[in-house]
Amino acid sequence: MTASSRASAAGEFDYLVIGAGSAGCAVAGRLAETPTTSVAVIESGGPDDHYLIWTPVGLAKTVVKPGPYNYGYNSEPQAALGGRTNYQPRRRVLGGSSSLNGMVYIRGHQRDYDDWAALGCHGWSFEDVLPYFLRSENNPRFAGTGNPWHGTDGPLYVNDLRSPNPFAQSFLKAATQAGHKLNDDFNGADQEGFGYYQVTQHNGERWNAARAYLHRGKTTDGRYNGGRPNLHVMTGAQALRIVFEGRRAVGVVVARDGVEQVLRARREVIVSGGVFNSPQLLLASGIGPAGQLRALGIDVRQDLPGVGENLQDHLDIVINTQLDSTDLFGATLRGGLRLFKEMRRYRRDRTGMLSSNFVEAGAFVKSRPELERPDLNLVFTVALIGNRNMGSRRKLGHGYSGHICVLRPESRGSVRLHSPDMRDAPRIDTQLMTAPRDMETLIAGIHIMRDVFNQPALRSLGGREMKSESFADEASLREFVRAHADCLYHPVGTCKMGAANDRLAVVDPTLRVHGFDGLRVVDCSIMPTLIGGNTNAPAMMIGEKAADMIRAAAH
Template sequence: MDQFDIIVIGGGSAGSAAAGRLAEDGSRTVCLVEAGGSNDRVRVKTPGLMPFIPKSSNYRYDTVPQIGLGGRIGYQPRGRGLGGSSAINAMVYIRGHAFDYDQWAALGATGWSYADVLPWFKRSEGNERGADEWHGGDGPLNVMDQRWPNVTSKRFVESATALQLPRTDDFNRADNEGFGLYQVTQKGGERWSAARAYVEPLRARANFDIRTGALVEKILIEHGRAVGVIIRRGRRRETLRARGGVVLSAGAFGSPQILMLSGIGPAAHLREQGIDVALDRAGVGDNLQDHIDYVSSWETRSADPFGDSLGGTWRMLKAIFEHRTRRSGIMTTCFAEAGGFWKSRPDLPAPDIQYHFVPAMLEDHGRTKVKGHGFSCHACVLRPESRGTVRLASPDAAAAPAIDPGFLTDDRDIATLRAGVRMMHRIVDAPPLSDYAGRDRYPVDLSDDAALDALIRSRADTVYHPVGTCRMGSDADAVVDPTLKLNGVEGLWVADASIMPRLVSGNTNAPSIMIGERAAAFVRAALAA
């Protein structure tokens, strides 16, 4: 039986940050437990090989059939291994809008306003532009401008500007409205995951134990306190003890799943699964929110965008050689190279639509090959009203949870998405992007609400930002309090996107890392008290 001061469950975006910060000063022993592997692979570290990331690095979850999507089953990729989803994502560095965090504080997440979280974003960030009022320059998470963006991505931004839409060179000030090229979490031409930022630099430390290939079966609760975890490595079970406590960072799907496997969750559901109830917490697994996203694509005669052709394949082979020898060139692409934030109504406090522009034709999350060259554009609803749940599908920790995002079950969401899709088409139809004369692969009468809604429901899916299933707040029903401590259990903190009371207006990787940073500070303070 191994003993540590702190055990961190999950080496994803938040877990890597929390574990690294807790271990860095050497004053306490920390064990990081991760179900996947190290992700130290060329296909993970090379940005342009993102479509070819191995299955072992991705849980590849499915949803239950979605009523709002015509009964379709949605796809939910989630990172597996050190770095978590920061090892498989599009590397876009976005924090969200100041409104998001001020709203959290107003909802009872005391100490999480924008003014409160900004210093923690800056602490985590090593922006190659340097430090300023909004940015950190020497944090572990390397953030940089794209150096070889596709010309098609630049034309997307110019087309938005032609429509008098605002242009920005920085989406990470308090207000993110505008269009431009995204900054990315890369360093030296390679993906810079949270694990590369926070975990790998400490791997040789005597006080830091990194255990990969370790599936957590349950958290041990004794006399109302978290005292360790039971893990499975291959066919062998091990018990790890924690003198100070446990930090759960398994993500919006994994954290509620592990809590329920440990007997913490909705009592009736746990009994249905044959699990003894340690603590009846109805909020565990509720409040699931995700960015519902519609993507369309246009085929071009021009070979400027990436594409599946003889010439396109030869260009990629040369690019792979260049990247392997110099870490430069188009294989540094994040694919979602450009985008923007737009208000569908002028009276809104913050943009409610985000665009991701991809200089390639995408189909079914990139899982289906499309012949030829072209480009795609995503439009997603930033603050959805639809809510869903995560539940156990089995008491086996190795089984996938039952994921029900409830996509487009609130009519306000499809009305917002409808407006976003219409603006997307206006941008594509404006010069210079219109100069490509792209063929719309999914034509529709944009003036016909019913036809557009039917197309949206037949094609929309996640843009990979699930949150909210272990909601933070000050009320009795909140799963965790504003210090991320689980209500009702001592020595147990939750630190990942699951604690967000509301979904942020943007990508969730940078906010998850910020949450991990803050969790480490809360745990250090609790242990020192």
């Protein structure tokens, strides 16, 4: 019997990674590269080998409502949004949210990471984290070019879209007509401008974090497997609480197939449940604000006020243009017939509309010219998309939309417990748009996007702007924002990284939980502030960097 099989049989491993999201996959995959190290990944969801996950447009089904791959949380009612709740899709599948997202590969602005270092997160400047972005990335566009901003042999495939939509090209032409510059690489030396997104795809299929870091090779029936005897992936296993011996984390209690069991870690327990579930697990384990824990009958192991605080998410709103073209997605008979043809094309060569991520092009722009970096992200979508009070898909028909996203909102929310049971949803209070500056920045972005939409390259194609009456005056525009603004599903910050003298810091710059040995948090919850872009690539960077810090500590 090998050491690995003995570890598996005994339920004891060197490392326990709780959560197989983007960061969890990265840290587990890298730790398992040492053959003598046993790693167990504990995932509450199931496998990721389903056509709705591999096919890029499948996200239209997996994101919109709760299901087998999506917890589909909802926030508390938000006073600044007229009492509306925010929908919060969160993964319950290998690969985490990288199995459900729009596959956009964005690192954020370089200054975002320098800001972290200035806040006391030493070792997290852009110069420090860039090598980990490069190590993870496999971008064929830059192979052999010596481009210093991109990696070409990492496990995460990053590609240009195979079949860009003609309306996305019209959007970029309209941007130049409005006086904006184009940018063919948002992850290069300069983020500002309009251009196509790079996406985490390979051969027209979604390339999620599980494919990048957990799967190795294919079996004869086409299904992926781990391929490493020292890497154990446990699906359908719900973590309930962390087990301690004194101040050291030594394991976790999990529920699997209705049976509770204790899994033990010889070296470290790595919490990687994501921005909502990581603080939830710490709280359920007695780590967090003492008053909250006592009110729920939880024994206080460590009074750590920052657990669950500092929640941030990108503030977003959508403007839509209805246009009867089957080049754009829409729930109509004609659209269905077009998609039937596109299915045959996708099965044949993995190109066409089914390889689209919907959000094909976008921009990073400044709401005010004096800013030193973009504070807005504009996203062009080849379908009509909005929040739940915009109308049914069938009623909306075909069209295109523009997301306007505030990159660094000032509003801060929280995550707390409804009950000590991890199987209950956490209490999410986004506090969206409670900071006045967020509304002003969003309105500036709406004006920029509408100016682009009104240029000849798009306007000549026809179409009807939806809710156009909302833009008639300032009061109507503000009411539109209150009625339709929402999160962009990029939450961060609830296990904030910081120095010991930071009252809200949960982990130190090596991601160790303050006050404990053998316990780290490795996911986007450790971000002290939001980065200027999508959070998936940074999550994998965090996992990559954490693996090096963990290995260094072991030696």
